Every structure is written in C-alpha cells, then in structure tokens.
Amino acid sequence: MLSTEVFIVASLVKIVIAILVLLTAVAYSVWLERKVVGHIQNRWGPTRVGPFGLLQPLADGIKFIVKEDLTPPHVYKPLFIAAPMIAVTCALTSISVIPIGNWITVFGYHIPLQITDVNTGLLVVLGVTSIGVYGVALAGWSSNNKYSLLGGLRASAQMVSYEIALGLSLVGVLILSGSFSLRDIVNAQAGTFWGFIPRWNVFYGCQFFAFFIYLMAAYAETNRIPFDLPEAETELVAGYHTEYSAMKFAMFFMAEYANMITVACLATLLFLGGWRGPVFGPPLLQALLPVFWFVAKVFVFMFIYIWVRGTLPRFRYDQLMAFGWKFLLPLAIANLLITGFIVAYRS
C-alpha cells in the first residue's frame, strides 16, 4: 500500500499525463476522422500542415485560441459560459476511473495504470456522463436561439432515453463479473476457452447482443452519426452550439471526441477484455504490451466510429426514439434475462 504522500504525488502525475494524452488523442482523432472520411469520400483530407497534415490539430488549436470569443446579445450569460465547461469537464472526468493496463513498478513504487480504482467505477462513469447532458441542454437553452433550443431539447431527450438502453446492456456484464470495478471486470475476462478464444465477455459471456446495444446507444449518447440529430446541420444549423465560437466551441468539440474515446475505452474494458492480449518478450515489452493492446482496441473502435460516420445517413427523430425505446430497450431486457439464465446455468 502506498503512503498518502506518494499516492497524492503519483495521482497528480497520473492526472497530468492522462489529461495531456487524452487531449492529444482528441486532437488526433479529429485529424484521423478528417483523414479517413476524406479517403472514404475519395478526397485527401488535411495535407498542407506538416507531413500528411499531421500538424493540422495544432494549427486548429491555435486558431481556436486566438479567434474572437463572441458572446451574442440576449443570451443567458452565466449558463452560456458554464455550459461548455460542464460538457468538457464531465467528458474529461470520466477518464479518471479507466484502467489502461496492469500494475507497473516505477522508482520502486507499485502503481496501477489508472488514476484511481473505485469500487463503483462503472457507476462513476455513468453518473458523470449523465451530468454531461446538462452541458448540451443548457447550451441550447441559454443561447436564446430556436435552433439551439431544439438541439438542446433533442440532445437531452435522446441522451436520457439511450442511457437506459446503455445501462441495461451493461448489466449483463455486471452479472458476469459481479463487480462495478472496471479493473475487476477486466480481470474476470482473463484467460481463454476452447484453447484459443479469449474469454472476453463478448465471446464467452454471450454478450454480443449487449455489445451491439451498447454500440448503438453509445453512438446516440455521443451524438454521433447516425444519431447526430442535436446538431443536424441541415435542420438546425449546428444545433446546440450554433451560437458558440472560438474556445467555447472548441470545448464542445473536445467534449464530443473525449466522450467518444471514453465510450470506446468502456467498450474495450467491458466487452473485449481491456488490456488482455498476448504478452511476451523482455520485461519492458511485457509492461508495455497490455497498454498497446488496449490502445489498439480503442483505436479499432474509433475507426469504426469514423467509418460509420462516413457511411450511414442520419435517422429521423421519431425513428431515433422508436429505435431506442421499442427495439434496443426490449432487446436489452431480453439479453439481461438470457445472461441471468446463463450465469445460473454455469454456477
């Protein structure tokens, strides 16, 4: 057990590293998206700034910071300012309970690759995500703009609705692992069965339906295509962030991509065995390989996100609601029942 001082110092270091890595990841996922979508649409994407446009995110960041921060008249100012902060804060906070690897030993201290491991880690993520709704809703309302208001309304309704399907799809995993702690959940997926298939929940726990539900609900939660109704450009200009500009707009942008990453991390942890993967080689490689596997899996998810965005058209709003309530929710409940039977059968 670490002493309090070491714990605090280690935690601070981990926080700083995590935020830096996360923001970088956010920036480069934007780049990745532009690049991939570009190729899907038979374009090049960013190419001018740096090799393959690799410095484009940096340029964008500079642009956001130096642009004029415009506050339109007749907005409800306190909330107008607070809304993007709430959004980005919640998006960044949820990363704090996500483990990206096993324990490592640094300077003789045995430290987990996770900012903090709490008993109710998954609940923390869910709670923080659900608070994040306020950012979108309040942004829409405080802008004093009908498009924004509609976007905010849609966002809050959509996120509250899909949160139920999302939460229920996770319950099957929880039944299998018997814990809310993300680290425990990953540990429960260790090993293989039938000799070679990893005991990931999506395989061994028969959670493919849950995985599918989670994926759908996650797209809706993060307001991504095909569920990006709150910011549907053709109907609502830009939805809840129509009136935002400069750094405030950047915050929403960051929040969206940070949420995508968080959701991808969760999917990896819950269904695909987290950092579990073949580990070999020298000690240093053994320490880093789990992290590599984790990042690789998350990357796959991010790629699928972008791929879907480049491929699928947008839903209509009533289709979206009907899909969530009438299809995903019953399916999630059925999956829950089946999982219960499976667990009861195995024990």
Add this chain to the structure above:
Amino acid sequence: MLHLILFLIFGSICVAGAVNLLVQRHPISSALSLVVVMASLAVEYLLLGAEFVAAVQVIIYAGAVMVLFVFVIMLLNAGAEERTQGSRVALLLGVPGVLVGGVLVAWVLLRQSGTQPVALGALPGYPKIIGNLIFHDFLLPFEVTSILILIAIMGAVVLAGQPATQSQPGEER
C-alpha cells in the same frame, strides 16, 4: 478532522444551493441549484460510506430526474417567476411555522450533539450487500415500487400525451 472539514464544505455547498433555489427567480437556475444540492449530497453519502447510494443519487436524481425537470422547463419555455400575492396564509402562517419548527428541531438535535459521532465511511454500502437486501429482505416493497413505477409511466404517458382530438403535434408551443 478531515471528515468534519469535508462535511462542512459540502454541507455549506448544499445549504447554499438550497438557499439559491429559493432566491433565484428563474426556474432553470433553481433547477441547477438543486443539481448542485444533489451532487454535494452525494458526497455526503460517500462520507457516510454509502457509495452505491451516492452513485445512484447522481445517476438517477441529478442525471435523470433533474434532466427531466430541465427538459420540461425548456419545453414549456418557462420564464422568470411572477411576484403574485395569491396567498397571505403561506407567508404569514406557513413560513413562520416552518422557521419555528426548524429551529425547535435543530435546538433539540444540537442539545444532544457530541454524544454519538459517526465515523468516516461508517457503514460501507457495497452494491452486493444492498442487492442482497433488496432482493431478499425487501423483495415485496421492491415489487410494489416496480408496479408503482409502471403505473407512473402509464400515467405520465396519458397525462402528457396529445389529446386525441388535437391533430397538430407541437400545437401547444
């Protein structure tokens, strides 16, 4: 000591939020104050060891119920409160009554203080134990509340649903 400090910090945030709820005239500000109250109450629950309660408090109360409130406020486009004087009884009788009652209770409680301190995280409410309790000892109330929820869902659908005669959706805006 840490316990007391944390208690005081979040307790004052709590009270500040509650008072802000009263003072603010716009319902959305009141709603956000209430979210603050709930969030800091969740921290108080954590201090008492009820971590599952705290998580549920955030997810259900702050994340769902209050979102619903905010949603309705946005939907009805509720403006700032009007200062009508509909009831003298409430002001002349009710508020003093509450103050008297509150002060009396506080006085009694504080007279008893110091006798039974509560330790930090005194009673860890792990989800497993709570689940066992709900699904064994409290199964009947649990089922009854599930029926209550079902009825509430149906009631809400009936109440808020469009009357069959109104043909145009969104007409009430």
Add this chain to the structure above:
Amino acid sequence: MTPSLHLWLIAVLPLIGAAINGLLGRRFSRQTVAAIALGFCGATFVWVLFVAARFSSLEIPHVEIVAPWIRSGGFLVNFEMYLDQLTLVMALVVTGVGFLIHIYSIGYMWEEGGFYRFFSYLNLFMFFMLTLVLAGNYLQMFIGWEGVGLASYLLIGFWFTKDAAAAAGKKAFIVNRIGDFGFLIALFLMIKHFGSLDFLQVFGRVESGLEQGTVSVGLLTTIGILLMVGAAGKSAQIPLYVWLPDAMEGPTPVSALIHAATMVTAGVYMVARSHLIFNHAPDALTVVAVVGTLTALYAATIGIAQTDIKKVLAYSTISQLGYMFMACGVAAYSAGIFHLMTHAFFKGLLFLAAGSVIHAVGGNQDMRSMGGLKHYIPVTFWTMTAGTLAIAGIPPLAGFFSKDEILWQAYQSNGAYWFLGVVTAFLTAFYMFRLWYMTFFGEYRGGAAGPGHDDRHGHGAPHESPNLMLVPLIILAVLSVVGGWIGIQGVFEHFLAPVFNGGKALAEATPEAAGHGTEFLLMALSVTAAGLGWYLAHVLYYRRPELPARIAVALGEFYQAVVHKYYVDEIYAALFVRPLVDGSTRILWHGVDQGVIDAAVNDSAQGARHVSDAARHMQSGNLRSYAGWVAAGGAVVIAYMIWMGVR
C-alpha cells in the same frame, strides 16, 4: 333398508325446466319452450309412476334424507323426501293433472306474449308443489307452501299490464300472508314444544307427550287452529277466501291447475298430514268442520248469482274445498283426500272446458252473452257435461262417490253438517246446470268478439279449440267419469288407511249404527237434491229464461247482496284496508317518515351546510395556502411533541 328412489328428482326436474325456460327461454322458439316444459313435467310424471310401481315393495313411510339444512343445537332440519300413501296420491294428482294442463296450456297460450315466462312459472309451480307434497318436515313444507304462493302470484299477475290482474296477484299474495302467519306461528309453537319439525318426530312426540302429560290438549288445539288459519288462507276458506275469485284474472290453465286442482288443496293436504294433531284436539277439528261447512254453503250461494263463467267455477271451487274441510273436520281424512282427487279431475276439467269456451267465443267470460254453443263446440260441450254431472254428484260419476262418502261420514258425526252439505249439493247442482244451460243451450247471444285478454285472433262464429286442448279435456272427462270408482267398497279408504289409522280408529269408534240401509237412504237423498237442482236450473234457464230476472226483482236486496258477494270485499276494505292505508299515510308517512326521519336528515344537512359556509373560506383553491396551513400545523405538532418531551 329400501333402495333409494331418488325422490328428490321428482321435485328438481320441474325446477330444471323452470330454470332453463326462465333464464334462456327468451331466445328459444315456442316449440322449444313447450318441449322443455312438457319434457320435464312429463319426466316428473313418469318418475312418479315409477315410484308408484315400486310402491308396494317399500316400507312406509319411506324417508330419503337429501342433505342436512339447518343444524342449531339439538334442532335439526333436513332436506328430506317423505313418501307414504297420502304423498303418493297427491304426487300422482299433481303431476298427472299438471301434465295434462301443461299440454292444454300449449294450445291455450300459443298466441300469447311471454310464452316462455308462462311455462317457466308453471314448471316452477310444479317444483314448489311437489316440494310441499314430498316434504318430510313442516319447514320444507312451508318452503313449498310459500313457493306455490309465489308461483300463484306470478301467474295471476301474468298479464301484469292489466291493472286488475296485478291487483289480483297482490291481493292473493297479501291474503295468503295472513294465513301463512298463522302457519308460521304454529311452526314456532312446534319448535318450542316438540323441538322438531320432522313429521315423524312431531307426531311421535305428540303421542308420547300426551301420555306423559307434557303436552296439553290446549296446546294442540292452538296449533291446530293456527294450522287451520294457514290452510284457510291457502285453500280459500272463510274468512280468507276473498283472493280466489279475483285470482281468475290469471290465464285459465292457471286457474285450472293452481286455483282448482292442486295449490288450493294444499290446505286440505296439510290438515290431513297433521291429522294426528287434530285428532287429539277435538275443538280444532270442530273449527275445521264448521269453517268447511259454512264455506261450502256460503260460496255455493254466491255462485248462484255470478255471471262470469270463471267466477262461478271459482266459487264452486271454494265450496268444494269447504266439503273437503268438512270431511277433515269430521276426521274422515281419506274421504277428504278422495274428494280432493276427484275434484282435481272434474274441476280441472271444468276450468279447462271453460277455458275452451272462452277461447271459442274470443275471450269473453260473461255467460249472458254466450248460449247455444252446443253445436259450435261439441267436444267441449260433452266434456263439460261430464264435468257438470260429476260435480253435481250424479251417479256413477266421480263426484257422486266422493261427495257421498263425505256426506255419509258427516252424517255419522253430526246431522247438521250433513244437512248443510246436502243443501250445498243442491245449490251446486243448480248453479252448475245454470252455467251449463246458459252456456250451451238457447240462442247464441254473443255478437262479435267481446273485450278480453286473448281477443287478438278476430272471431266470427265460435269455433272449436285445437286438439292440443281437446285431448286433455277428454282424458280428464274420462277420469271424471271413472275416477270415483276406486272409492267403491272403500278401496281408496283402505289404501290410505295406514296413514290415517289414528283417524280410522276414531271413525270406527262410532259404530256403523246406521248400517248400509241408512247409507243408501242418504245416498238417495243427496242424489235427489242434485236432481232437484238440475230440474230447477232446467226450468229457470232452459224452459222459461225470463223467470230469473223476475225472481231477482222479487228477492230485491238479498239478491243484490248475493251478486255483490255479500259485500265481503267492501267490509274487508272498510275494516282492514282503509285504516291501514290511512294510518300509514297519516302516522307513518307524514308523521314518522317526513316528521322525524326526513327532518333529522334534512336538519343535519342544514347544520353541516351552515358550518361549512363558515369553514369554506379556508378552501381558497390556492396551493400555497394549503401548504401554509400544513406547515403551521406541522410546527404546532412539533412544538407540542417537544414540549411533551421536555416536560
């Protein structure tokens, strides 16, 4: 142990028929309804015949307990079926005549609305009547007793849209209640003193109680007179006969079945069944005899002046019932039952024939507008003739044997009974032949169809009824002719002797002093009286039809009194009905109901209104005001609790 005969089936079969027709009959066709009613009634009759066939092999009395009913301390009442010779005779009469009348009704009621209702009621009546007859204890008998009253009420008021019918139904019901009251008190007395209502136990305890001196003759007399009150109500004896003439408002088959053949004889049956009590209470027997004799004479005199064909028959029924009670009153129960049986045949016949006549002339019941129908409806005429001869006591028809038996027994008991009986026989012959002549001879006095209940089919000339109605008439006519022959040489009496052996002993106590010579003399006298009556009717209504009017004028007041049935209905109205109505109106309605009960309710409502007028200002409709009150109240409660805690 004799094997069970499932006697309960006899009672329950008609009930099933009644239930099917009553509950579902509305959707059935008339054919279906008739088939159901007739099927269940016929099945009952067949079962009774089956029981009769097995009868000789049974120990008598044969009791079948179906189920316990009331169990209270030592007091036990069962649902039980009781079978002895008396029961068998009654059951045969009820089911046999009932079956015939069911057949007749199909023809008679075919055109009427509420066809299924009629047959449902009719089957219901059969159920209750058989319950009454087969009862093994007084309580079950009482159920049947009340039930036949109910069926009678329903059937009298069958055409309930007619005021007179509804009123007649109510009258029958209420007058019967008075009788039932007496019956009930008699039952209570039995429970109190004998601790049972079971026939065998009650009679056994009467005997043993008399021996041990625990039962006094006075008690038996009281019970007997109360039973007689009940019997008088059901069997239309003085002073409770008033309902029966009015009951003629019901359909004619009902009059035949209920108000001539079966239900009204329930009183006679009950007295006969209770003969052990009456035998030990001579005063009660005297009451029975006197009431019977007076009723016989009295009703016969009224019958003379009636012009409504059914009313004549109704008074005739009362009169004949009087004969039966006279027989019971002189402890000649088997003679009474014998007359009951023959009466069921010929009076059923007469009513059915009268129904056929009414049918023929299109619903008119007034004899003054009939006449000369002999040629139009020959079958009805000949059957009616058989019935008339039978009731008049012309040998060798049924009425002769039974009436003669009664008069012979009466003569042995008291000459006065015999004399009045013979006078009644004369009057009976007179008014029956009067009816016969007025209806069938002379000129047809009716024009087109008169007003009446079944005038729907427009009538030209009178016409014969359908075969469905004629067949029962013929069968009953045959029975009326030959039914009395089983009384020859005392065969019937002998058959019933085991039941009435107590009565037999009493009868034999008076030695056959008069001997056969006297019996033949008396027989000749009564036949002469009947012949005289016939002759007088022949003179007045056939040869010189103008004479009756002159005689009526000559008699003046007395004739008017007879026409108006001695003003008994008016006297009853003045004595009982008006005071009751006035008292209810003035005291109970205006005084108690409006003055006390309504006033209490209204005043408290007024008070509540005044109080709430003051308090309603708290109900401002403002949510926050309500909350203010709640908060203030909560503060008061908290303060009170803390104050209590501190103290």
Add this chain to the structure above:
Amino acid sequence: MVPLSYYLVLSGILFACGVIGFLIKRNIITIFMSIELMLNGVNLSFVAFAAHWQRLSGQIFVFFVMVVAAAEAAVGLGIIIAVFRTRETLNVDQVNLLKL
C-alpha cells in the same frame, strides 16, 4: 468524526428550505423542485441513521424514496404539461379553480 446531529440538522435545513420553497415559490415547477429538495433532506437523514445504527435498511429506504420521487416526477411533470396546455400559465396563484 462528525456527530450524527450535524447530519440531521443539515437534513432538517434542507427540508425546511424545501418547505419554504413550497410556500414562497409561485412557479409550479420550482414548487415541484422544492418537494424533491425535501425528499433529499429526508434521504440524508436515512443514510445518516443507517450509519448510526449500522443497519443497511436505512440505505434501502433511500432507494425506495428515489423510486417514488422518480415516479412522482414523471407523473407530476405530466400534470404540469397538461395544466400548462389548458391554463397557459405555470403560476400556482392563477391555478385555483379547485375551490367552493
């Protein structure tokens, strides 16, 4: 170590704030929020008592209160929407038809 009574007093303050909000607020939605505030105050004392008596049933009660609150919010907000549709106002002082 915090005395139990501190938690209870905090709970009482929240509850009193809720009642006062109910009394002085005119907006029906805010009044509804005051009710939620009261429920939260009560929840706190439930949890505090649970810790005090070392009995988890106190925390279970909190869940039931939450369930009831959620149901109440669903129905209550439905009612509010229905009232707003017919009365065009959210001010409870103007929604006072239910009287003599």
